[in-house]
Amino acid sequence: MKYVLIIGAGSDIAFPLERLYAKAGYGLFLASRNIDKLKADAQAITNEFSVEAIAYRFDVTETETHQQFYDSLPKRPIGIICLAGILGEQKVSEKEFREAQKVIDANFSGLVSIVHIAANDLESGKQGFIVGVSSVAGEKGRKSNYVYASAKAGFTAFLSGLRNRLHESHVQVLTVHPGFIRTKMIEGRTTYGFITATPEEVAADIFRGQQSGKDFIYSKWYWRYIMLAFSLIPESIVKRLNFK
Template sequence: MSYILIIGAKSDIAKSVARKYAENGYDIYLAARNSSELEDFANDINLRTQKTAICLDLDILDIASHESFYNRLEEKPLGIISVAGYLGEQDKAQVDFNESKKIIDTNYVGIVSLINIVANDFEKRKSGFIVGISSVAGDRGRKSNYIYGSAKAALTTYLSGLRNRLHEANIQVLTVKPGFVATKMTEGMDLPEKLTAQPEEVANDIFNAQQKGKNVLYSKWIWRWVMVIIKSIPEFQFKKMSI
């Protein structure tokens, strides 16, 4: 058996990723809060692919529990895919630090804590891969979501440094930057059709990029070029814009 550990397994992207890996012969650890809610989904994976999916309780904000969570895994995973994230509400976060903190802790602090532990184990074993779902929102701060964006920027930088460190141990670190994705998180938003991916598309992109040993993935691919343009706008101009 060969397990992939998926963190934040309740999201739509996570579910698509889980199915994609199971279809390709992997067993799956589904880690999330109240993971019993994922039992039906685990059963679905098993029926579709005849692979095993195991639900595990994990609270990404409960840092103290991370070490024992990982130690309890009898069979260590071949790879970890972190999909945990929290978009939050920008307006609320500006006036309520608790909201800011929740955004930062969920998208950055908690993930660093967990991936540190996994990375050390992979480095020792000289095998494994790490996939972190960051966001194009981390490529440049915009007024509409810069608390979320800055946490994702930190995650992107963390993953880049980790990639540098683990290169010698031959551990792949893949940073994924999705653009708009049609999920529960974005329900009700008026997203432009051509720039919006379905979760299955993102999962396919992640699987292919991971299998090919890539470092950074934009999904849809066009976002790489959208962000090149957005990043190239001079700051004196950018600060006046609403995008």
């Protein structure tokens, strides 16, 4: 059986995505901090699809634990999918570097650590895949969330360089740029219904993109055009706008 390692498996996107992989016959390693939720999800997956699913407590920011965690997995995964991330409090980040650091570590530097560990392993086996969920936010900073956005921009650039490095080893690196997704991350924030995807829709896009060997996808697809239009607005105008 082939196994997929999900980093940030507490995400609302994780369970629908895990169901898609389990239905396709993959075993699952679920890793994030809320171990009770992961155990319940793992049990539900095993009951429904008769594949092995194991929950692990894992913190992206505790980078000193990552190699040992990866080495302790009972099987080498064929793929790693990174869903972990936090939005953080932009206003707090502006005054307290510790908050900014938390956001940067959860969305970028901690992921550099665990993804490199998996990448080195997959590279030596000359097969497999890496999926990184970044964000359209990383394409242009806005005053409401530019610390988060800059961490996502870093993660996107990291993934594109990694894709270039792993091309000859036949390891797929898929970057996902979602727009708004109706998850707990943006609970209580202003969103626009018609361009806000469900976690199930994003999970389906990720699964389809990974299985068809894609390098980069938007989720939903129309964000490609929204971001293209956004990129055409001159900076002299953007700086005056009050985007949420």
